[in-house]
Amino acid sequence: MAEQACEVQLSIGSQFENIELVQSVLEESLESLDFDDDSRYWIGIAVREAVANAIKHGNLEDPRVAVAVEVRIADGAFGGRALEIRVRDHGTGFDPGKVGDPRDPANLLKPAGRGIFYMKRFMDDIEYNFGPEGGTVVTLRKRLGTRG
Amino acid sequence: MKATIRERDGVSIIELKGKITIGVGDVAFRETVHKALETGAKKLVVNLGEVTTIDSSGIGELVAAFTTVSNRGGKLRLCKIPPKVDDILQITQLIQVFDIHDDEDEAIAAFTA
Numbered sequence: 651m652a653e654q655a656c657e658v659q660l661s662i663g664s665q666f667e668n669i670e671l672v673q674s675v676l677e678e679s680l681e682s683l684d685f686d687d688d689s690r691y692w693i694g695i696a697v698r699e700a701v702a703n704a705i706k707h708g709n710l711e712d713p714r715v716a717v718a719v720e721v722r723i724a725d726g727a728f729g730g731r732a733l734e735i736r737v738r739d740h741g742t743g744f745d746p747g748k749v750g751d752p753r754d755p756a757n758l759l760k761p762a763g764r765g766i767f768y769m770k771r772f773m774d775d776i777e778y779n780f781g782p783e784g785g786t787v788v789t790l791r792k793r794l795g796t797r798g
Numbered sequence: 799m800k801a802t803i804r805e806r807d808g809v810s811i812i813e814l815k816g817k818i819t820i821g822v823g824d825v826a827f828r829e830t831v832h833k834a835l836e837t838g839a840k841k842l843v844v845n846l847g848e849v850t851t852i853d854s855s856g857i858g859e860l861v862a863a864f865t866t867v868s869n870r871g872g873k874l875r876l877c878k879i880p881p882k883v884d885d886i887l888q889i890t891q892l893i894q895v896f897d898i899h900d901d902e903d904e905a906i907a908a909f910t911a
Contacts (some may be wrong), residue, residue, distance in 0.1 A: 669819070781878060
């Protein structure tokens with residue numbers, strides 16, 4: 651399948667129901683890209699987690715505060731091309747290094763703390779950047795051209 | 799997301815359909831479990847056969863339901879797990895936590911085994 655240019659920018663209010671809108675736009679963006687059905691599904695889950703974190707922990711579920719989502723193709727990532735999704739919130743940030751492994755026996759029965767783990771598992775790379783004046787940007791990348 | 803509860807052979811069957819995701823499905827599931835517990839249910843089976851999507855919040859609610867029921871001296875079993883839900887439970891090693899059965903009959907029979 652030919653890969654076409656894909657660049658989408660979306661801004662949503664911080665309400666969980668808006669995750670469905672992001673999911674819908676993302677699915678449309680992925681249609682022209684060479685991912686198999688499983689990859690599309692798991693990319694969708696990873697993005698849901700990123701947006702949910704931005705709404706809940708970043709913007710504290712304030713519907714007046716926006717979460718920005720950007721979907722693009724990044725040239726040069728992994729020595730080739732990659733799908734790149736950026737999710738930006740207006741929160742105070744956090745230390746990703748302090749997020750525990752949910753598989754640790756001490757964490758196994760905790761009701762929360764699995765979102766970032768799933769993102770890492772379903773994408774090839776995730777990166778956090780924190781703005782000097784606040785705000786967190788999580789960038790999720792998935793290699794293109796690895797189908798099959 | 800739709801959560802329904804029914805009784806079969808003294809077991810409360812919670813049937814989930816659609817998305818168990820943050821803000822909607824996870825809350826509906828939690829409320830359904832609490833409703834069952836308020837009636838004194840000690841034997842619960844969660845039928846996930848019609849679940850299309852689950853995220854970390856949905857998984858978190860399954861874990862919370864498991865611990866809540868266990869802490870009250872009850873037992874919660876899962877059945878008819880779709881492949882994608884199975885994958886997500888495997889990845890976080892929760893597959894070893896839950897009692898998982900192919901279908902409702904098997905899950906119900908396990909209470910008397």
